[in-house]
Amino acid sequence: MTPLHPGSAVVVGASGGIGGALVRALAEAAVHAPIFAMSRSSSSVPPGVRSFPIDLTDEATIEAAAAAVGEAGAVGLVIVATGLLHQAGVSPEKTVRSLDPATMAAVFSVNTIGPALVAKHFVPLLARRERCVFAALSARVGSIGDNRLGGWYAYRASKAALNQILQTLGIEVARSRPEAIVVGLHPGTVASGLSQPFRPDATADGVFSPEESAAHLLHVLNGLGPDDTGGVFAWDGSQIPA
Numbered sequence: 001m002t003p004l005h006p007g008s009a010v011v012v013g014a015s016g017g018i019g020g021a022l023v024r025a026l027a028e029a030a031v032h033a034p035i036f037a038m039s040r041s042s043s044s045v046p047p048g049v050r051s052f053p054i055d056l057t058d059e060a061t062i063e064a065a066a067a068a069v070g071e072a073g074a075v076g077l078v079i080v081a082t083g084l085l086h087q088a089g090v091s092p093e094k095t096v097r098s099l100d101p102a103t104m105a106a107v108f109s110v111n112t113i114g115p116a117l118v119a120k121h122f123v124p125l126l127a128r129r130e131r132c133v134f135a136a137l138s139a140r141v142g143s144i145g146d147n148r149l150g151g152w153y154a155y156r157a158s159k160a161a162l163n164q165i166l167q168t169l170g171i172e173v174a175r176s177r178p179e180a181i182v183v184g185l186h187p188g189t190v191a192s193g194l195s196q197p198f199r200p201d202a203t204a205d206g207v208f209s210p211e212e213s214a215a216h217l218l219h220v221l222n223g224l225g226p227d228d229t230g231g232v233f234a235w236d237g238s239q240i241p242a
Protein backbone atom coordinates (compact mmCIF):
# COMPACT_ATOMS: atom_id res chain seq x y z
CA MET A 1 0.00 0.00 0.00
CA THR A 2 1.34 3.46 -0.93
CA PRO A 3 1.97 5.52 2.20
CA LEU A 4 -0.26 8.47 3.02
CA HIS A 5 0.90 11.93 2.01
CA PRO A 6 3.35 12.80 4.82
CA GLY A 7 2.05 16.37 5.22
CA SER A 8 -0.04 17.49 8.17
CA ALA A 9 -2.28 15.24 10.22
CA VAL A 10 -5.32 16.75 11.93
CA VAL A 11 -7.29 15.21 14.78
CA VAL A 12 -10.51 17.01 15.67
CA GLY A 13 -11.73 16.08 19.16
CA ALA A 14 -8.26 15.71 20.67
CA SER A 15 -9.65 16.15 24.21
CA GLY A 16 -11.69 12.96 23.85
CA GLY A 17 -10.69 9.46 24.85
CA ILE A 18 -10.12 8.15 21.33
CA GLY A 19 -9.06 11.51 19.84
CA GLY A 20 -6.36 11.95 22.48
CA ALA A 21 -5.06 8.43 21.89
CA LEU A 22 -4.98 9.07 18.13
CA VAL A 23 -2.88 12.20 18.66
CA ARG A 24 -0.42 10.30 20.86
CA ALA A 25 -0.20 7.41 18.38
CA LEU A 26 0.39 9.77 15.45
CA ALA A 27 3.06 11.67 17.37
CA GLU A 28 4.81 8.40 18.18
CA ALA A 29 4.59 7.14 14.59
CA ALA A 30 6.19 10.39 13.33
CA VAL A 31 4.88 9.84 9.78
CA HIS A 32 3.04 13.17 9.54
CA ALA A 33 4.32 16.65 10.27
CA PRO A 34 3.06 18.86 11.64
CA ILE A 35 0.32 17.24 13.75
CA PHE A 36 -2.62 19.43 14.75
CA ALA A 37 -4.73 18.56 17.80
CA MET A 38 -8.04 20.41 17.63
CA SER A 39 -10.42 20.50 20.58
CA ARG A 40 -13.11 22.48 22.33
CA SER A 41 -11.66 21.88 25.83
CA SER A 42 -7.96 22.26 26.42
CA SER A 43 -6.05 19.00 26.29
CA SER A 44 -2.44 18.09 26.97
CA VAL A 45 -0.60 17.08 23.81
CA PRO A 46 2.78 15.45 23.17
CA PRO A 47 5.76 17.74 22.47
CA GLY A 48 5.73 19.14 18.95
CA VAL A 49 1.97 18.72 18.45
CA ARG A 50 0.15 21.99 17.75
CA SER A 51 -3.10 22.60 19.67
CA PHE A 52 -5.96 24.60 18.27
CA PRO A 53 -9.42 25.52 19.64
CA ILE A 54 -12.44 24.31 17.71
CA ASP A 55 -16.14 24.06 18.49
CA LEU A 56 -18.16 22.08 15.96
CA THR A 57 -21.25 24.15 16.73
CA ASP A 58 -19.44 27.36 15.71
CA GLU A 59 -18.40 27.31 12.04
CA ALA A 60 -16.14 30.33 12.43
CA THR A 61 -13.83 28.30 14.72
CA ILE A 62 -13.66 25.49 12.13
CA GLU A 63 -12.82 27.96 9.38
CA ALA A 64 -10.11 29.61 11.51
CA ALA A 65 -8.60 26.25 12.40
CA ALA A 66 -8.51 25.21 8.75
CA ALA A 67 -6.83 28.49 7.78
CA ALA A 68 -4.05 27.81 10.31
CA VAL A 69 -3.59 24.25 9.06
CA GLY A 70 -3.56 25.44 5.45
CA GLU A 71 -0.53 27.62 6.14
CA ALA A 72 1.47 24.46 6.88
CA GLY A 73 0.93 22.94 3.43
CA ALA A 74 -1.04 19.96 2.14
CA VAL A 75 -2.78 17.63 4.58
CA GLY A 76 -2.37 13.85 4.49
CA LEU A 77 -4.82 12.81 7.19
CA VAL A 78 -7.89 14.31 8.86
CA ILE A 79 -9.69 12.32 11.57
CA VAL A 80 -12.84 13.72 13.16
CA ALA A 81 -13.03 12.03 16.58
CA THR A 82 -15.71 14.20 18.14
CA GLY A 83 -19.08 12.83 19.18
CA LEU A 84 -22.03 13.28 21.53
CA LEU A 85 -24.09 10.52 23.13
CA HIS A 86 -24.91 12.11 26.48
CA GLN A 87 -24.29 15.30 28.41
CA ALA A 88 -26.25 17.34 30.96
CA GLY A 89 -29.83 17.33 29.67
CA VAL A 90 -29.06 14.83 26.87
CA SER A 91 -29.37 11.07 27.23
CA PRO A 92 -30.07 8.38 24.65
CA GLU A 93 -33.78 7.69 24.26
CA LYS A 94 -35.17 4.24 25.14
CA THR A 95 -38.58 4.99 23.65
CA VAL A 96 -40.14 7.31 21.10
CA ARG A 97 -42.04 8.93 23.97
CA SER A 98 -38.72 10.45 25.17
CA LEU A 99 -37.94 12.29 21.94
CA ASP A 100 -37.13 15.92 22.53
CA PRO A 101 -36.46 18.28 19.61
CA ALA A 102 -33.76 20.28 21.38
CA THR A 103 -31.91 17.13 22.40
CA MET A 104 -32.12 15.73 18.89
CA ALA A 105 -30.84 18.99 17.42
CA ALA A 106 -27.90 19.05 19.85
CA VAL A 107 -26.92 15.48 18.94
CA PHE A 108 -27.21 16.11 15.19
CA SER A 109 -25.28 19.35 15.55
CA VAL A 110 -22.22 17.55 16.95
CA ASN A 111 -22.45 14.13 15.27
CA THR A 112 -23.60 15.07 11.76
CA ILE A 113 -23.44 18.78 10.98
CA GLY A 114 -20.11 19.34 12.76
CA PRO A 115 -18.15 16.69 10.82
CA ALA A 116 -19.79 17.93 7.58
CA LEU A 117 -18.51 21.44 8.30
CA VAL A 118 -15.06 20.07 9.09
CA ALA A 119 -15.16 18.43 5.64
CA LYS A 120 -16.27 21.72 4.06
CA HIS A 121 -13.22 23.56 5.41
CA PHE A 122 -10.56 20.81 5.54
CA VAL A 123 -11.13 18.76 2.35
CA PRO A 124 -9.77 21.62 0.19
CA LEU A 125 -6.49 21.23 2.12
CA LEU A 126 -6.06 17.53 1.30
CA ALA A 127 -3.20 16.60 -1.01
CA ARG A 128 -4.39 16.68 -4.63
CA ARG A 129 -2.50 13.80 -6.24
CA GLU A 130 -1.24 11.69 -3.32
CA ARG A 131 -2.97 9.12 -1.14
CA CYS A 132 -4.70 10.97 1.72
CA VAL A 133 -7.56 10.32 4.17
CA PHE A 134 -10.61 12.10 5.54
CA ALA A 135 -12.17 9.89 8.24
CA ALA A 136 -14.87 10.50 10.83
CA LEU A 137 -15.68 8.33 13.82
CA SER A 138 -19.13 6.91 13.29
CA ALA A 139 -20.65 3.96 15.19
CA ARG A 140 -21.99 0.52 14.37
CA VAL A 141 -25.37 1.60 15.74
CA GLY A 142 -25.60 4.06 12.83
CA SER A 143 -26.08 1.11 10.47
CA ILE A 144 -29.74 0.87 9.44
CA GLY A 145 -29.33 -2.71 8.21
CA ASP A 146 -27.70 -3.78 11.47
CA ASN A 147 -30.33 -2.24 13.80
CA ARG A 148 -31.95 -5.11 15.72
CA LEU A 149 -32.15 -3.53 19.19
CA GLY A 150 -33.82 -0.14 18.61
CA GLY A 151 -33.48 2.75 21.05
CA TRP A 152 -30.95 5.61 20.99
CA TYR A 153 -32.96 7.39 18.26
CA ALA A 154 -31.01 10.63 17.94
CA TYR A 155 -27.54 9.07 18.25
CA ARG A 156 -28.32 6.27 15.76
CA ALA A 157 -29.95 8.63 13.28
CA SER A 158 -27.18 11.22 13.57
CA LYS A 159 -24.56 8.56 12.79
CA ALA A 160 -26.64 7.15 9.90
CA ALA A 161 -26.84 10.68 8.51
CA LEU A 162 -23.10 11.12 9.03
CA ASN A 163 -22.52 7.95 7.01
CA GLN A 164 -24.62 9.39 4.17
CA ILE A 165 -22.63 12.66 4.33
CA LEU A 166 -19.40 10.67 4.02
CA GLN A 167 -20.72 8.64 1.07
CA THR A 168 -21.80 11.84 -0.71
CA LEU A 169 -18.53 13.57 0.13
CA GLY A 170 -16.54 10.61 -1.15
CA ILE A 171 -18.22 10.83 -4.56
CA GLU A 172 -17.42 14.54 -4.82
CA VAL A 173 -13.85 14.30 -3.52
CA ALA A 174 -12.97 11.48 -5.96
CA ARG A 175 -13.45 13.91 -8.86
CA SER A 176 -10.66 16.25 -7.74
CA ARG A 177 -8.57 13.87 -5.60
CA PRO A 178 -8.66 10.36 -7.10
CA GLU A 179 -6.24 9.00 -4.48
CA ALA A 180 -8.25 10.30 -1.51
CA ILE A 181 -10.01 7.94 0.91
CA VAL A 182 -13.17 9.18 2.66
CA VAL A 183 -14.56 6.79 5.27
CA GLY A 184 -16.41 6.35 8.53
CA LEU A 185 -14.86 4.31 11.34
CA HIS A 186 -16.40 2.29 14.17
CA PRO A 187 -13.86 2.18 17.01
CA GLY A 188 -15.41 -0.75 18.91
CA THR A 189 -16.60 -0.30 22.46
CA VAL A 190 -13.98 1.93 24.05
CA ALA A 191 -13.52 3.01 27.67
CA SER A 192 -14.15 6.77 27.49
CA GLY A 193 -16.42 9.44 28.89
CA LEU A 194 -18.89 8.71 26.10
CA SER A 195 -19.31 5.01 26.90
CA GLN A 196 -18.77 5.11 30.68
CA PRO A 197 -22.45 5.28 31.79
CA PHE A 198 -23.28 2.27 29.58
CA ARG A 199 -20.07 0.22 30.01
CA PRO A 200 -18.89 1.23 33.49
CA ASP A 201 -16.40 -1.67 33.72
CA ALA A 202 -13.50 -0.49 31.57
CA THR A 203 -11.78 -3.85 32.05
CA ALA A 204 -14.71 -5.97 30.82
CA ASP A 205 -14.16 -8.31 27.90
CA GLY A 206 -14.72 -6.58 24.58
CA VAL A 207 -13.99 -3.07 25.90
CA PHE A 208 -10.88 -1.52 24.36
CA SER A 209 -8.68 1.13 25.92
CA PRO A 210 -8.48 4.30 23.81
CA GLU A 211 -4.89 3.36 22.96
CA GLU A 212 -5.92 -0.07 21.68
CA SER A 213 -8.74 1.42 19.63
CA ALA A 214 -6.52 4.16 18.15
CA ALA A 215 -3.94 1.55 17.10
CA HIS A 216 -6.66 -0.54 15.44
CA LEU A 217 -8.12 2.45 13.62
CA LEU A 218 -4.78 3.66 12.24
CA HIS A 219 -4.02 0.10 11.11
CA VAL A 220 -7.40 -0.06 9.33
CA LEU A 221 -6.82 3.30 7.61
CA ASN A 222 -3.39 2.16 6.43
CA GLY A 223 -4.99 -0.82 4.71
CA LEU A 224 -7.71 1.11 2.85
CA GLY A 225 -7.59 2.46 -0.68
CA PRO A 226 -9.63 4.91 -2.79
CA ASP A 227 -12.03 2.09 -3.77
CA ASP A 228 -13.11 1.91 -0.11
CA THR A 229 -14.31 5.51 -0.15
CA GLY A 230 -17.83 5.99 1.21
CA GLY A 231 -17.70 2.89 3.43
CA VAL A 232 -17.83 2.55 7.19
CA PHE A 233 -15.16 0.23 8.62
CA ALA A 234 -14.95 -1.31 12.07
CA TRP A 235 -11.84 -1.52 14.25
CA ASP A 236 -11.10 -5.01 12.84
CA GLY A 237 -11.22 -3.84 9.21
CA SER A 238 -14.63 -5.36 8.44
CA GLN A 239 -17.09 -3.18 6.50
CA ILE A 240 -20.33 -2.27 8.29
CA PRO A 241 -23.53 -2.40 6.23
CA ALA A 242 -25.19 0.94 5.43
Ligand SMILES: NC(=O)c1ccc[n+]([C@@H]2O[C@H](COP(=O)([O-])OP(=O)(O)OC[C@H]3O[C@@H](n4cnc5c(N)ncnc54)[C@H](OP(=O)(O)O)[C@@H]3O)[C@@H](O)[C@H]2O)c1
Pocket residue numbers: 013014015016017018019039040041054055056057081082083084110137138139140186187188189190191192193194195
Ligand atom coordinates in the same frame (compact mmCIF):
# COMPACT_ATOMS: atom_id res chain seq x y z
N1 LIG B 1 -16.48 5.04 23.11
C1 LIG B 1 -17.16 4.16 22.42
O1 LIG B 1 -17.43 3.03 22.90
C2 LIG B 1 -17.62 4.48 21.02
C3 LIG B 1 -18.32 3.50 20.31
C4 LIG B 1 -18.75 3.78 19.01
C5 LIG B 1 -18.47 5.01 18.45
N2 LIG B 1 -17.78 5.96 19.17
C6 LIG B 1 -17.53 7.26 18.54
O2 LIG B 1 -16.17 7.61 18.68
C7 LIG B 1 -16.04 9.03 18.75
C8 LIG B 1 -15.16 9.42 19.92
O3 LIG B 1 -15.76 8.97 21.11
P1 LIG B 1 -14.99 8.90 22.51
O4 LIG B 1 -15.36 7.59 23.08
O5 LIG B 1 -13.56 9.28 22.35
O6 LIG B 1 -15.81 10.03 23.30
P2 LIG B 1 -15.35 11.19 24.28
O7 LIG B 1 -14.18 10.76 25.10
O8 LIG B 1 -16.59 11.62 24.99
O9 LIG B 1 -14.85 12.33 23.28
C9 LIG B 1 -15.78 13.10 22.56
C10 LIG B 1 -15.06 14.30 22.00
O10 LIG B 1 -16.00 15.09 21.24
C11 LIG B 1 -15.76 16.43 21.59
N3 LIG B 1 -16.90 17.31 21.34
C12 LIG B 1 -18.18 17.16 21.75
N4 LIG B 1 -18.90 18.22 21.35
C13 LIG B 1 -18.04 19.05 20.68
C14 LIG B 1 -18.18 20.29 20.03
N5 LIG B 1 -19.36 20.95 19.98
N6 LIG B 1 -17.10 20.84 19.46
C15 LIG B 1 -15.90 20.22 19.51
N7 LIG B 1 -15.69 19.05 20.12
C16 LIG B 1 -16.77 18.47 20.69
C17 LIG B 1 -15.41 16.40 23.06
O11 LIG B 1 -14.86 17.63 23.44
P3 LIG B 1 -14.92 18.18 24.95
O12 LIG B 1 -13.77 17.49 25.63
O13 LIG B 1 -14.73 19.64 24.83
O14 LIG B 1 -16.27 17.79 25.50
C18 LIG B 1 -14.43 15.23 23.05
O15 LIG B 1 -13.16 15.65 22.61
C19 LIG B 1 -17.48 9.58 18.79
O16 LIG B 1 -17.86 9.97 17.49
C20 LIG B 1 -18.31 8.38 19.22
O17 LIG B 1 -19.63 8.47 18.74
C21 LIG B 1 -17.35 5.72 20.44
